[in-house]
Amino acid sequence: MxxxxxxxxxxxxxxxxxxxxxxxxxxxxxxxxxxxxxxxxxxxxxxxxxxxxxxxxxxxxxxxLDRRHRPPPGHRPGPPAEPRRASTPAPAPRPAQGGGDVFETPAPGKPPRFEGLTDKALIQALHDAAAKHKDLGYNQARKIIFTELDNHEGKVKCVYTGRELRTDKIPNASDMNTEHTWPQSKGATGAAKSDLHHLFPTDSKANSQRSSYPFGEVQKVKWSSPSGAKLGTDAEGRTVFEPPPEHKGNVARAMFYFSTVYGKAIPAAEEAALKKWNVQDQVDAAELTRNGAIEKYQGNRNPFVDDATLAQRIADF
Structure with missing residues (x-):
């Protein structure tokens, strides 16, 4: 060889x-x-x-050369073993958004909030979950609104006209004051008078125009603001107040909250307009942020802000 x-x-x-x-x-x-x-x-x-x-x-x-290490007859070597890889730890679950309370928006695939409840049963469940809160008192509530809650970079904006006022304290009532979305004359008294979930800063003149009229869609205008707010009569001839488009959903959800927490009925015509606005003007980041801030002040949230679809499961407030 x-x-x-x-x-x-x-x-x-x-x-x-x-x-x-x-x-x-x-x-x-x-x-x-x-x-x-x-x-x-x-x-x-x-x-x-x-x-x-x-x-x-x-x-x-x-x-x-060692007989002890020889493979048995007919043995076929298997494929080479793959190198071991370091195991990657599973990612930690992400914290829930929205404060982690009962009204937190469910993840996709989870059962809807208050599953199976509608109408009176749902209203009762929402009442039990949201009614308990701290009564701040009206003066403290106004102070919070004008110096913290709705004060952004030193300015407070009217929700009806869009006019801004620079302030670091409660302003003169003849200039800008506090709007009770649910009027005091219709039941916003006691703890309800200082409940931040339905209180907003408003221009005094616009607030006077609204007065205690129900909300609705104006057909014949008597007063209006460049923002889109109107006072006038609806298709049935009733005098109604219509907020600007960007505040319509906020008004609807504040009214649903008040009705649920304080047991007040909403007239059918007004409820129909509010439910329409609840869909048209959906919850935005600013409204969610405000809801969370109010929770820190008085200890409860507006469930209709956390899940606007709850209103669709109630036929009659």
Whole structure:
């Protein structure tokens, strides 16, 4: 056999190590070691043969010549094991938004809030969840509105006309005052008088125009503001007040809240307009932020802000 200039080594019988040098046939004989060191000789020769095999392109990871490590007949090696990868920890659950209370908006796939409840049963459940709160007192409520809750960068904006007033205290009532979305003359007394969920800053003249008229859609205008607020009569000839488009949904949800918490009925015609506005002017980030801020002051939230669809499950407030 001709293998070129390299040396090949084979182990003959009797422990003879033969060296073939490129076909010259030279032979070297290694004497066997004493029996007590035979395991060293076997291991050394096996390692030496492994290095020799690498010269011929054969694998070099063969074990030393040891019968104990030979695979059984018919054994087929399996695929090489994949390297172990460091396990990636599962991401921590994200905190819920909206304060983490019972009115938190459910995630997709979760059952709707107050599942299965409608009409009077739903009203009762909402009342039980939202009615308990701190009575701030009217003076404290107004102070919060004009200096913190609705004061943004030193200015307070009228929700009916859009007029802004720079202030850091409760302003003169002839300039800007506090609108009771549910009028005092119709039941906003006691703790309800200072409930922030239906109180908003308003221009005094616009507030006077609203008076205690019900909300509705004006057909014949008697008074109006460039913002879109109107006073006039509806299709049935009733005198109604219509807030500007960007505040219609806020008014509707404040009215639903008041009716639910304080047990006051909303007239059918007014309720129809409010439900329409609740859909048209949906909850925005500012309204959600205000809802959360009020919770810090008086300890409860408006559930109709957290989930405006609740109103659709109540046929008659």
């Amino acid at each position: 001709r293998v070129g200039p390299r040396h090949a080594h084979v182990l003959g019988s009797g422990g003879v190590l033969r060296t073939i040098n490129g076909g010259h046939g030279r032979r070297l004989t290694a004497h066997r070691a004493p029996a007590r060191n035979s395991w060293r000789t076997s291991t050394t020769i096996g390692a030496y043969l492994g290095r020799c095999r690498s010269n011929f392109g054969e694998p070099t990871h063969a074990r030393p």
